[in-house]
Amino acid sequence: MIPGSFDYHRPKTVDEAVALLGQYGEEARAIAGGHSLIPMMKLRLAAPEHLIDLGKIEALRGISRDGDTIVIGATTTQAELIASPVIASNLPILIETAMLIADPQIRYVGTVGGNVANGDPGNDMPALMQCLGADYVLKGASGERSVAARDFYEAAYFTALEDGELLTSIRIPLPPAGCGWAYEKLKRKVGDYATAAAAVMLKLHGGACSFASIALTNVGDTPLLAAEAAEALVGSSLDKSAIDAAVAAAEAITNPASDGRGPAEYRTRMAGVMLRRAIARAKNRAA
Amino acid sequence: MNDMTVPREEREAKLEGMGCKRKRVEDVRFTQGKGNYVDDIKLKDMVFGDFVRSPYPHARVKSIDTSAAEALPGVLAVLTAETLKTVNLAWMPTLAGDVQMVLADGKVLFQNQEVAFVIAEDRYIAADAVDLVEVEYEELPVLVDPFKAMEPDAPVLREDLEGKTEGAHGARKHHNHIFEWTVGDSEATDLAFSKAEVTVKELFSYHRCHPCPLETCACVASMDKIKGELTLWGTFQAPHVVRTVASLLSTIPEHKIRVISPDIGGGFGNKVGVYPGYVCSIVGSIVLGRPVKWVEDRIENLSATAFARDYHMTTELAATAEGKITGLRCHVLADHGGFDACADPSKWPAGFFNIITGSYDIPTAHVAVDGVYTNKAPGGVAYRCSFRVTEAVYAMERAIDVLARKLNMDPAELRLKNFIRPEQFPYPSALGWEYDSGDYETAMRKAMETVDYAGLRAEQAEKRAAFERGETRELMGIGVSFFTEIVGAGPTRNCDILGIGMFDSCEIRIHPTGAAIARMGTISQGQGHQTTYAQILATELGIPADMIDIEEGDTDTAPYGLGTYGSRSTPVAGAATAMAARKIKAKAQMIAAHMLEVHEDDLEWDVDGFRVKGLPEKTASMKEICWAAYNNVPPNMEPGLEAVSYYDPPNMTYPFGAYICVMDIDVDTGAHKVRRFYALDDCGTRINPMIIEGQVHGGLTEGYAIAMGQEIAYDDMGNVTTASLMDFFLPTAVETPFWETDWTVTPSPHHPIGAKGVGESPNVGSVPCFSNAVNDAFAHLGVTHIQMPHDNWRIWRECKRLGLTG
Structure with missing residues (x-):
């Protein structure tokens, strides 16, 4: 349970993070809450040479409403999701689901973006995002693109996210009024x-x-x-x-x-x- | 100054002696993160060890290339079996009379077996170097199923035993056979069965599980080559035994070895044995002349360090048509893994499994246990129970339920009908024990009344009818268990570890001001010894518990003891505490007589001092006596107030209890909800009711885990599939049921304070109770036995088999 050695980077902007991801390619991994990646590293099932910590990038965090779309920043934690009035009034199913993820300690640190981007079939948010018809905003060196959650997952731990790309936000359309x-x-x-x-x-x-x-x-x-x-x-x-x-x-x-x-x-x-x-x-x- | 004028109740309260819910003094440091565990120990020049482990469960080791690892900067040494052979330590003896590889010698016998030991300047380098050791394996056929171990063409696991037809416990019948242990009268039992009006027979498998203490096993070995002294810190449940074993193995004289168990984060039997990590750390420290630390991780602990149970018990009962049990027969197939490393008293290869007749007056019985080797980790430790007692209790308590179904009797009534009656004690059991005391019917009836057992059965009948009508998808099960433990090992005439009798000890020194220190041969792993031993002394000596320090775990200062496991601390060391205190009290009485200028027979004890009979205002308090012990003793008496007792118990103690569980099972998912769990324990005299309640809560939680999902599982290839807490069920507060605790008090007649021990009872008693509840939920459908663990999918599988769900 001791990881191999790695270099640690802590960019302050999305552009910096994307640049680092581009620079180190498949030797780099972005880390947010780390609840999937760190255990994998401790088991030496993952051995990234560069860890790019997204924790200092303010722009990746937060929940907002953009017209008929709810936007969740990638590093928003499960706890922030649970506490959000915007989510409570528009997408309470997210709170019901987040409450079933792990335990409070993990929810304070684990992020929504990490949960959806890692491609672990055991994670709860990916199916929910498919159910809600969410889109993932991915940013790479060549710019930004949007991929539907329904098209994102290819196999266990394999997703549409390419080397050098970063998931920056999740966009969820408001469900029809009166939905159960x-x-x-x-x-x-x-x-x-x-x-x-x-x-x-x-x-x-x-x-x-x-x-x-x-x-x-x-x-x-x-x-x-x-x-x-x-x-x-x-x-x-x-x-x-x-x-x-x-x-x-x-x-x-x-x-x-x-x-x-x-x-x-x-x-x-x-x-x-x-x-x-x-x-x-x-x-x-x-x- | 005479403080005995204060009212008696106030003086008693001030002592915080036996019966007081004294707060645990240990918790002052534990709740502030100030405990001192092995991994907290940091020594100058300390280096770190880590194991290369086998990915294969059975393979020949063709070669080990350590050169790349040794070339990594910071790596100091890589030990293999070849290196250990130079000091004759490639193999080590086990407590069960077998031998065990320290590091793989030619082959590996279980997955994650220790193959090489890397020592490096820091923990990270050690882990990196582990990846650089190249081992070439040749896979061999794997033996996972113990029922196939003795087939003629079963793979040969222990090539080192080739041709050995005698083991440590008699003849070996097969190359994978370890021992056969039998007890009881076979012919009389056969006769009882041939005459019986009713018989039942069932295979009860108690699956392989694991004690899983929160702190894993660890040690720091420090060899001082100048002084020729070895100091060994470790998570040892029996530090003195470790010292003796270390001396025998290393040939370092025993007085040059100091073993220290600091704070220990739970043991539950997992920390009794001697593991390769200890041996390699010691050898590493001797080779390098630097302290070597080894701390295993969770995966290593679960997959390689001392499993528990794995007993497959074909159990039969014979009875009259009225339900009087007339005989018991049991054959056990015991899966010991690759080496027999059970931590039982030497003469007991199946522990005290012959307690299987339980709480019942069964005139004749016979037990045979066959131990076999498989490609699994060694162990077979007593996971929060006395040796193999929980297995025995499980078999008996399930069997009596099966008999009740066959007789169409209520399982509680059948128990009441067969209990050993109070007037039968001391009771000689058919399998050789002498039960010291018990009042089983009182306990059972109190339990039944408290939970309204009749009402529960009526509710169950209603619920079954509602299920039939399609109004609910839940089935209600009521589990009853009544257990008798056998703890406090034990009398030296029949209990020893490697030849050392299983006494225990206490050494007390009273200081002039009336404060005291007591040193013990046991070692707490969370049981609260510092709190409870002081309470025994407070009552015995009239000194406030807060004025008494309890010290354990340092072999340089503590008297020799056999350690803490098998609920032996209170029955054995607790008795030594009282006996040593009584020696002090006897001397104190002579000093008091001298002080008061009366004959000592004219004195009577009153809470915290002596009074002159008939002149109650003439007193000598213990505080005054302690001072006098250092300046005013009678002529010809040595000054001071000290005593030591090595207590050899005349018998085991036999705590018992009545447990009742109410469970609802969702037939569509197999999920369960424990609606109620009531535990009545009789541990004799109760020293600290709050600690008892905490012990019971902990044991019940473990029992719940074991019965409902906790398992060390292997796939058909011999891969261990439950080696992390993702898959090994360790319940959180959310899953843990609410516990109701209760008690009766039947003091042990042979124990100085009447105490019997309690720490393990709840694990022993609750596992069959949960299992009986699950089985009871389906009993009306003709089910006799569903194997544990009762996790969701296995219960669902039974629901599906019964046509209850799709």
Whole structure:
């Protein structure tokens, strides 16, 4: 549990950080809260020669509203997210999810940007960002680009983020007014990754579901947008057969690993159970 | 000055003696981060060791190339088995009569086995150098399943034992067989079973788990070559034994070795044994002439240092149709890993497993234990229990539940029917123990009344009906367990560690002003010894506990003792404390008689001094006596007030308890919620009720973890898959249930203060209680036994098998 040696950089601006990332290429890693990277370094599964600490870059921090979009700076901590009135009034599902991540000590340090950018399928925010249709703003030497969360994840720890690029902010469109929401997570203990988890946003109109979005955490090597499952709900009264169809569609796209949380079959079923429970709670919350 | 005019109650309160909820004096430093642990020790010129470990669970070591590591600036030495052979230390004896490689000698037998030891100027260089040691392995077939260990074509693990048909504990039946240990009357037991109206038989596996103390194992070895003296700081639960072993292994005379256990962050049996890290640090310090520090990390601790349990117990009960148990038979397959490094008393290869008849009057029984080697880490330590007692209690307490189902009786009623009755004590058990005391029925009935057991059963019936009607997806389980521990090892006639009898000791010095210091042969790892021993002395000697220092853990100053494990501190060293105090009190009485110019028989003790019988205003307080001991002793008496006691207990002590658990299980996820957990403990005389309650809380939390998910698991390839706290279940405050604690008091008749020990009871008693609750939730569906650990997916698997969920 002793990391290899590395050089430490602490830029004050995004441009400086991007320049350092460009300069050192794949030998460099950006570090924010460090809750994923530092354990990997201690296990010597990661051995970056240059650590670029984003902690002093004020521009990367904070939560704001930009028209119909909520903008979350990459190094905003989970604790700041939880305490944010902007998030509480516009995207309470983010708070419900963040409260299920690790423990208070980690949430004071762990960042939203780190959680989404690392590409760990166990992280909770990536599926939620897919469910909400968020975009990630990435900045590199050649400028800035935006990648949808739904297109960002390629495989475990492989993402659209290229060497030399930095995730600077997350842009989340405001969900339709009156949307019900829920994030259901089954875990073994505080601090554990999900055995399975499901994020649900849905809207009711005249007793029928007029909008639904569903994504799943940690039941594949990327977060999974369950588009067919959502389609199975839209137009229905969220009756048992529609929910059964959604659950079946969601389970069908899972491909979890067998691990200490349980064999693959169990984790697939738990994705279904979590989805069923999330739909029920979201339905109750829908206006 | 005579302070005995103060009312008796005030003087008693001032002492903070036995029965007082005295705050732990240790916590003043612990809560301020001022504890002094091994890793806090920093010595001049100290260097750091780190291990190269095997990625393979079974492989031949073809070659080890240390040249690149040795070339790294700051690296001072790289030890391998070849280097250790020059000092005859490539192998070391285990406490169980086996031998164990210190560093891989020709092959490795478990994943993360120690292969080479790098010593460097700092901790980082040592870690870098570990990566530079090149080891060439040739993989060998891996043996993971203990049930396959004795198949004819099973891989040969211990080539060093080839041709040895006799082990430390008798004949070996197979190349992977370690010992067979039997106890009881086999023929009489067979007869009881052949005559029985009802029998049950079930395999209860108590999975491999781990004590996982918050502080991992560590040491600092410092060889002073000028003086020829070795000082060894370490996380040792038995510092004197470590000194003796170190002397025998190193040939350094024992008086030239000083072993110091500073503050220890939890042991739970994990810190009893001798580990390669200690040996390598000592050798490193001797070679380099500099202090060597070694601190293992969490992964090393979990994967290589002293697991617990891994007992597979095929248990049978014979009974009458009315539910009177007439016989018990048990065969245990014990998985010891690559070396037999159990930390049991020497003559007890399966510990005190023969306590398996438990709290019940079972006339005849037979037990056979087969120990086998597998490609797993060595250990088999007593994880917060007396030696193999928790395994035995688990088997018995599950078996009696299984019998209750078969008889269609309530499990609590069946226990009541079979308890050893109070008038039967001292009770000779069928497997050779003499239980000192107990009142089991009173404890069981108090537990049942407190939780409204009948009401719980009615609620369960309602809930099952509601489940049938589809109104709930939860099943309710009620777990009952009643355990009898056997602790306080132990009488030297049958208990020793490497030939040293398992007595313990206390040495007391009273200063002229009435303050005192007592030094002990035990060592606290969080149990609060500094607090509780002082309370025993306060009551025995009439000196306020705050005026008494308790010192442990330094072999240069402490009297020889066998250390702290197996709940032995209070039963053995606590007894030595009282006995030494009584020697002092006897001398104090003679001094008081001299001071008051009366015969000593004319004096009576009153809290903190003596009064003359019939003349209560004539007194000599202990404070006055202490002063007089240094200037006014009777003619021909030596001055001073000191005593030492080496206490050889006449018997073990037998704490017991009644636990009841109420659990709700979500059949769709397999997740559970412990709605209620009630623990009644009878540990005899209660020295500090607050410390007892804390001990019980801690033990219950460990028991909860073990039953509900804590596991050292290996995959089919022999890779350990639970070597970090991500996967090894250590519950946080969030997962930990709320504990209700209660007690009865049945003092031990042979212990000077009637105390029995309590630290381990809650682990021993709670594991079967949780497991019984899980099994009880499904009992109406015909389930007899679900193997632990009862984590979510395994419970769900059972729900699925039963058709309760998809």
